[in-house]
Amino acid sequence: MRAVQITEFGGPEVLTISDVEEPKPGDGQVLIHVDRAGINYADTHQVENSYLQRATLPMIPGGEVVGRTDDGRRVVALVGGGGYAEKAVAYAPFAYDVPDEVSDGDALAIVLQGTTAWHLLKTSTHLKEGDTVLVHAGAGGVGSIAIQLAKRWGAGRVIATASSEEKRKQTLELGADVAIDGNPEGLKDRIIEANDGKPVDIVLEMVGGPTFDESVDALAKFGRLVTFGAASREAAKPVETGRLMKGSKTIAGFWLADCFSTPSMLAEPLAELMDLTAKGELKPLVGGEYAMSDIAQAHLDLRERRSVGKLVLDPAR
Template identity: 65%
Template sequence: MRAIQITGFGGPEVLRLTELPDPVAGPGQLLVDVAAAGVNYADTHTVEDSYLSSSTLPLVPGGEVAGRTADGRRVVALTDNGGYAEKAAVHESLAHDVPAQVSDAQALALVVQGVTAWHLLRTSSRLAHGESVVVHAAAGGTGSLAVQLAKEFGAGRVIATASDRAKRDLAVELGADVAVDPAPEGLKERLVEANGGSPVDVVLEMTGGPVFDASLAALAPFGRLVTYGMASRQPATPVEPARLMGRSRAVVGFWLAHCLGRPGMFHEPLAELLDMTAKGTLKPQVGGVYPLSGAARAHQDLRSRRTRGKLVLDVRR
């Protein structure tokens, strides 16, 4: 089969198209003929070996696939790497049937980023009706879904950040009340101003570094900052307990991996999101479709913030 393999850690340049033996499904696994593979920001960390879990070489990256099983089921599934390939062996417990009304690319937008956005709002921040929500990177895969879900779940005001005017306009089209520049300098003040002069209740933060610091400073008493990424690859200022106690603020970390073995935390949110998409209530944004051989370009575009929505590899090309 054709696959993208890395034999050394690094940037997009280490992603190379090659021929590999077909995987063999083990006990409890399904062999999927992959039609499309999702690209996530976490993949760029995996390729560098800078993510929360370490990687082992050689490696076929890719944590999500959409395709068909041998018995004809159309599924979207999580993988333990191995997704950037024409075939993938996946755990049956992490495969979910896709409704006919939902495209492969839409399903791929939901299986990681959609379920993440759902949990950021429902599980980690415990969003209450009428609260204000800041969604950073609001034109991205997770952010564009979080903006829509925040409104659907009863947020009083959704404040988006995005790196250019076109992305900010998209965030407003998706339901954000206002969109602002995410540059760290003056960010706290812009977030408070965008909330009518009041500190904010919830921040969904995936950049790290000074954006994390400014977002924490913008929180109201009993506000919650949920951190779920480190895209800037910069460290934030260490959070001392006194900084939290002094304003009754909370910092919550989220990693989807901790949901996968817990009943009700993967299939149920995904089923809800797929149903919303099938009905047109939720509109996953597909920002770019690349051939399998274009995986390096997809990573380059993602890291340079040239993209919006979900990036997908068309494995058949």
């Protein structure tokens, strides 16, 4: 079968199409004939072996797929790896039925980015009605869903950051109350200005580096920041305990993989998100579809912040 396989770590240039052996499902696994695969920013880290979990070679990237099982079920699945291919295997508890009303792109957007956004707001930062929420990269896969969920769940004000005027406009269309430039220079002041001169209660942070530092300084008393990525590929400064004690601030981390040991932590949020999407009450932002032959371009677009929302791979092209 055709698949994107890497045999050395590096940038987009190491992504090549190969003819590889079809995967064989083991005990408790299902084989999925892939219609579309998800492309994530985390994949760019995995390909260069800078992700949280070290990779081994050769490797087929791709963490989620949507397609058909041998018995005809249409499912979206978290596969952990091997998604950039014509066929993939998933453990049965992580293959979820997709309603007819939910498109392939929407299903891929909510199975990983959607459940991440759900947990960032519910599990990590304990959003309560009236909280002000800052969403970094608001036009991205997680951010675009987090904006909608925060508004739905009663946030008092949602502030989004984005790198261009076009992306900032998209965040407003998704429901953000204010959209600001995400450049870290002077970011703390822009955040507070966007909140009528007051610090914010919640920050969803996935940029790292100075953006993380500025965001910590923009937290209100009892504010909560959750970090779930490092898109800038820059390390943030260590946070001294005094900065947290003064203001009673909380900093948390989140990685969706930590939910895998408790399948209900994925199944329950996904069921809610799938229902909202089917009803048209949640609108995932699908930013583009790429042929398998264009996967290097997709990774380049992600790294250079040219993309919005969820990116999708078509393994048939």
